[in-house]
Amino acid sequence: MATLSLHGLTKRFGSVAAVREIDLEVQDGEFLCLLGPSGCGKTTALRLIAGFEVPGGGDIRIEDESILGLGPSQRPTAMVFQQYTLWPHMTVFQNIAYGLRLRRQGREEVQRKVTAGLELVNLPGYEERYPTQLSGGQQQRVSLARALVLEPKILLLDEPFSSLDAALRLRLREELLRIQRRLRITTIFVTHDQEEALSLADRIALMRGGQIEQLDAPSRMYAWPRTLFAAEFIGAMNLLPARWNGPQLQVGTLSLPQTPAARHDMEPTVAIRPEDFDISLESDGDGWPGVVEQAMDMGHYRKLLVTPAKAPSSFTVYAAKSLPVKEGVAVSVQPVRYLIYAGDEAPQEVTLGNDSSN
């Protein structure tokens, strides 16, 4: 169990900076997700921590001691890879025991730890199987056990579930979280799946272009994405171009119900989550009049594509199943919570009270 800190960490590949001066403090026992689109530098950052890449600048410290002088085999980190990396010529037991044996641990101790490791990942009794006899999910669990039996200070995971099917991915997510909570091991988890990051992490470091765009707890990041990029990347979001009409902010010719005092020299973008609309079937209500273009049944809610009468583009609205809404129906939608982005400034949040909705 340990803290990890990155100081001005930089890595270039040729002329491309994959990681640019990253500063990051990870607390003891924290589950941190490095989230971002492909090519944002998240995997490179992880590989720098593991020691597979040598940084061009900066420092990596574990428990406030630099580990830059250590090779990957000496670092107190253990990694679970995106690909299946069990050694195919060794049994599950040999795979998990490999690192323990390298540490010259006694036969009984190795035996005990492998058994405990397999129990931890819910695969007791699989010792004598070969990797080819395991499913993808089982292989990744064994990989996790292989990493955990070494009792690393930092656990690194590089999109470990990305090659599994959706249902299995969800189950392994839960299992990983259970294990992490039990062991309280400092964990860095790389993913491009925002849902995965939101559901697993204590904090998310959203990366873009080799830098950390935003570092926040999942709920905060979802509620208040610091930039337009974050707003677009995290969760579903309607991004509507707006403009100032006197003191009023308008989307098309639709006025926003409440407009904060803000700089008027910028073309702002209004960001509204699909669930942050009040929707009513009375087209002459307070909200924006529009027509339901498409209604998708998503199980416990409906996803509507609403084309407003006076705005240039349509947007997505989540409606409760209790609302009897079909395609082609006229509705009135009222944004109750939105963010206004202008330039590089932090967004302004507007939340309407109960009195202004309905």
Add this chain to the structure above:
Amino acid sequence: MAALRTLDSLWARSWRFMWRQPWLGLVMAGALFLFIMGPMLNVFLWAFTQRWNYPSLLPTTWGVQYWPDTFRRADIATGFVTSVWISLTVTVLSAVICLPAAYAFARMRFPGRTLFLLSFLATNAFPRFGLYITIAVIFFRLQLVGTVAGVVLIQLVNTLLFMIWIPTAAFQGVDRALEEAALDVGASPVRVFGQITLPLVAPALAAALLLTFVGAFYETQGALLIGVPEVRTLPVVMISLINNQVIVQYGAILSVMLWAPSLLLLLTANRFLRGDTLASGFGV
């Protein structure tokens, strides 16, 4: 017109009927078998023949009397020793030269890598005899003609394809992440190579070594051109025995004996090569 169409469909139907008969497939398979195995069968029969007069379909008198004679022939005994010795040398030398090169091709990026790799195909892309003649001229000047060293050198040329391409593909086939995973749990790079990489490529390397050994063992053109008359490998001896035609049996027996290595190759290959190894060796 209608009559013609009826005839047409009748023809089509009888054609289909004929093709559905199981005996037809059997006859065709038999014909193919004879076509491929016929010459080998002939040689095989000759090896166990005492006397075989022209019109008879099978040997007139059977016998193995020529076998001890064949083994006792000095040229064959020397040829056998020479062949094994040369093939072993070629295989070992080829491995020493090619395997590190294959690893480099698979794992390192350097300018001209692809071109260099393709150049090893070049020896197979052109008529080999022309290449051999040119080499022979050079070897003659270097006084390598008629020496074991000369034969070994010219046979090395043949081994490049198998010994570079198969191991290169095999090394490339080892996922880097498998090696990184071993590094990550604390193995040194040397240990990773010995305990992870090597076991994973071992089947392909074994295939390459076997193919190289057997290939060198059977190689005739180069050995004939460079080695004769001082150095005579077994296939060269066989050629002279068959060409001289005094007693066909010597050549036949030798030929049957020469099947042994390739038979061995097939059996061993079957035993410890996974079905996909040879194919994966070629990067298919």
